Amino acid sequence: MEQAIEKIIRIAIVGPESTGKSTLAEQLAKHYNTCFVPEYAREYLNNLKRVYTIGDVVAISKGQMQTEDELALKANKLLICDTTLLVTKIWAEFKYHQAPEWIKENINKRKYNLHLLTSIDLPWMPDPQREHPHLREKLFEIYQNELAALKVNYTIISGNAEMRLQQAINSIDGLLKVNTHS
Numbered sequence: 001m002e003q004a005i006e007k008i009i010r011i012a013i014v015g016p017e018s019t020g021k022s023t024l025a026e027q028l029a030k031h032y033n034t035c036f037v038p039e040y041a042r043e044y045l046n047n048l049k050r051v052y053t054i055g056d057v058v059a060i061s062k063g064q065m066q067t068e069d070e071l072a073l074k075a076n077k078l079l080i081c082d083t084t085l086l087v088t089k090i091w092a093e094f095k096y097h098q099a100p101e102w103i104k105e106n107i108n109k110r111k112y113n114l115h116l117l118t119s120i121d122l123p124w125m126p127d128p129q130r131e132h133p134h135l136r137e138k139l140f141e142i143y144q145n146e147l148a149a150l151k152v153n154y155t156i157i158s159g160n161a162e163m164r165l166q167q168a169i170n171s172i173d174g175l176l177k178v179n180t181h182s
Helices: 004-005 021-033 041-046 054-072 085-096 101-106 133-150 161-181
Strands: 009-014 078-082 112-116 154-157
Touching: 004 021, 009 021, 009 085, 021 078, 021 112, 021 161, 041 054, 054 078, 054 085, 054 101, 085 101, 085 133, 112 133, 112 161, 154 161
Parallel strands: 009 078, 009 112, 112 154
Antiparallel strands: none
16 A cells, blocks of 8 residues: 555645635646645635644644545546645744744655746635735745755646646657656
């Protein structure tokens, strides 16, 4: 079972708030006939009856990883991940000016074959869980710098919904072609 999980190609979708990550994750899962890992924070925060704390960011991170592991068992060669520890790390650093130790200890243990960084060129969509409509450019820059520092494979996804989906499919298909020939 562990070996089957390791063979799964993981696609991480990351980026600032309101940049189409969840929509893209659902579209890609449908296109590739596989499952996607939804953003655990949304469910967690919807059920929280108080203001969230940095401790909640750790609980959310652990819940995200647990859900990812569970869905990796059901995935059809690809697992589309709407959010990763990178997202919760940036969120914690931005909100609390620090990342919890658990996230820092585990961020490099989770490997993704490709990161899709969603651009800020979509209009902001208000949502009670979204906090920084005026800081998306700064946050996008942080994501890009973090991905570069981690030296991971990433592609910036931009344009309207159709263009984004096609860019993501092209990037994933390119990755699949490389993995087939390896």
